[in-house]
Amino acid sequence: MSRSAHPAGPRHADVLPEGHYSPPPADLNALDEKVWSRTVRREDDGVVSVGGIEVTKLAEEFGTPAYFLDEEDFRARCRAWAHAFGPDADVFYAGKAFLSKAVVKWLKEEGLNVDVCSGGELSTALAAGMPADRIAFHGNNKSEGEIRRAVEAGVGRIVLDSFQEIARVAHIARELGVRQPVQIRVTVGVEAHTHEFIATAHEDQKFGIAVADGSAAEAVRRALGHDSLELLGVHSHIGSQIFDMAGFEVSAKRVVRLLAAVRDEHGVELPEIDLGGGLGIAYTSNDDPREPHEIAKALTEIVARECESAGLRAPRISVEPGRAIVGPTAFTLYEVGTIKPLEGLRTYVSVDGGMSDNIRTALYDAEYSIALVSRTSDAEPMLVRVVGKHCESGDIVVKDAFLPADLAPGDLLAVPATGAYCRSMASNYNHALRPPVVAVRDGQARVIVRRETEEDLLRLDLG
Numbered sequence: 001m002s003r004s005a006h007p008a009g010p011r012h013a014d015v016l017p018e019g020h021y022s023p024p025p026a027d028l029n030a031l032d033e034k035v036w037s038r039t040v041r042r043e044d045d046g047v048v049s050v051g052g053i054e055v056t057k058l059a060e061e062f063g064t065p066a067y068f069l070d071e072e073d074f075r076a077r078c079r080a081w082a083h084a085f086g087p088d089a090d091v092f093y094a095g096k097a098f099l100s101k102a103v104v105k106w107l108k109e110e111g112l113n114v115d116v117c118s119g120g121e122l123s124t125a126l127a128a129g130m131p132a133d134r135i136a137f138h139g140n141n142k143s144e145g146e147i148r149r150a151v152e153a154g155v156g157r158i159v160l161d162s163f164q165e166i167a168r169v170a171h172i173a174r175e176l177g178v179r180q181p182v183q184i185r186v187t188v189g190v191e192a193h194t195h196e197f198i199a200t201a202h203e204d205q206k207f208g209i210a211v212a213d214g215s216a217a218e219a220v221r222r223a224l225g226h227d228s229l230e231l232l233g234v235h236s237h238i239g240s241q242i243f244d245m246a247g248f249e250v251s252a253k254r255v256v257r258l259l260a261a262v263r264d265e266h267g268v269e270l271p272e273i274d275l276g277g278g279l280g281i282a283y284t285s286n287d288d289p290r291e292p293h294e295i296a297k298a299l300t301e302i303v304a305r306e307c308e309s310a311g312l313r314a315p316r317i318s319v320e321p322g323r324a325i326v327g328p329t330a331f332t333l334y335e336v337g338t339i340k341p342l343e344g345l346r347t348y349v350s351v352d353g354g355m356s357d358n359i360r361t362a363l364y365d366a367e368y369s370i371a372l373v374s375r376t377s378d379a380e381p382m383l384v385r386v387v388g389k390h391c392e393s394g395d396i397v398v399k400d401a402f403l404p405a406d407l408a409p410g411d412l413l414a415v416p417a418t419g420a421y422c423r424s425m426a427s428n429y430n431h432a433l434r435p436p437v438v439a440v441r442d443g444q445a446r447v448i449v450r451r452e453t454e455e456d457l458l459r460l461d462l463g
């Protein structure tokens, strides 16, 4: 994966020299199960299906572009995470990856908790019936109104992100006569091995309170000084799309060291630590994510070892996977509109969506896979750039993709692993109508977030 950030942006000087590309896959019709959700398969007639329904039928019924979410896969991933960490730990699904009432209901049924980071996400979680004590409230600049609502609702924890916020939450909780459970978000000086724009725990960043200069210890002091706050522990989130456990190892060490310092200073052993989310998924066949049970084993062992050497009781661990749960469960279905071969340069294939439904390629230089899903083809592979329909040359869906040379307008293409940070970051750029999310399971398809309409857009425009 490209980690380079060109100072003028990733879209510059990106015409690669001849021979740069990896060779085409042996079989363009094959679907790598690593990047497709659990129930996706190619049927005997050559059409790809999910949850037992062929994409041609889905496109006919729901239109394109659209996100199709494999409910069975989503639930199975929730269960795998809950089971891997067991009853002595908590799994919080990071709602910002993708949140809807249906998703909250599944999380509730599968025994997971949910992280929210805005009033809107909090409302969605509550509206779908998630018990407030299973909700954690995050954010580096929660408004007083948001804090008040969270405290009134009785959320299980508020993650405090600054000195001002410690005072603010303490004040509001006191006013409301509540002893609010909280954690303190600390930065441990770990830069997870990932793209600069999505790494979030080196100290030059807006989140958290630094451990290294003693600020985190001061935050603990202040939080313990407020009767209206119940300090549960500390929280560290080190980045996104992480494959290597080394960053978590360093993070856990530093967090445990802080807990030991807190015990030495205050005589209290804080009962919880949260190690955040950020676990990577396979966007292409080159990515090799770990299974939840491996991650759970690694994290639990690291924390146990560090606590033992510090003479601390092992705290209750929580984690916050977002992408690793919802990311692999959905694909985006597009229809090919135009195909433009540029002699000596490349071929552009345009689809009916783009940066409004998937900003990650433009924003993070993210890589995706793509496949022809409405039929098979025996044609030669052709190297193309798949682009959207927006008025912006950075509107790229997949930068370099091999598709069959007989690709034609009307064919359906699907981009797997778009469950996380695609619909949740979707925009109305060019007054695009944000696509629906359709949950598919056991031969049934159900719209869980409907497609926007032009009336929706015009309703906000007061003339």
Ligand SMILES: *Cc1c(COP(=O)(O)O)cnc(C)c1O
Pocket: 094, 096, 097, 115, 138, 237, 239, 240, 241, 276, 277, 278, 279, 320, 321, 322, 323, 324, 420
């Ligand atoms: C974004 C975020 C997560 C989830 O990250 P993923 O990469 O989706 O797993 C978890 N915790 C916090 C605090 C976050 O900001």
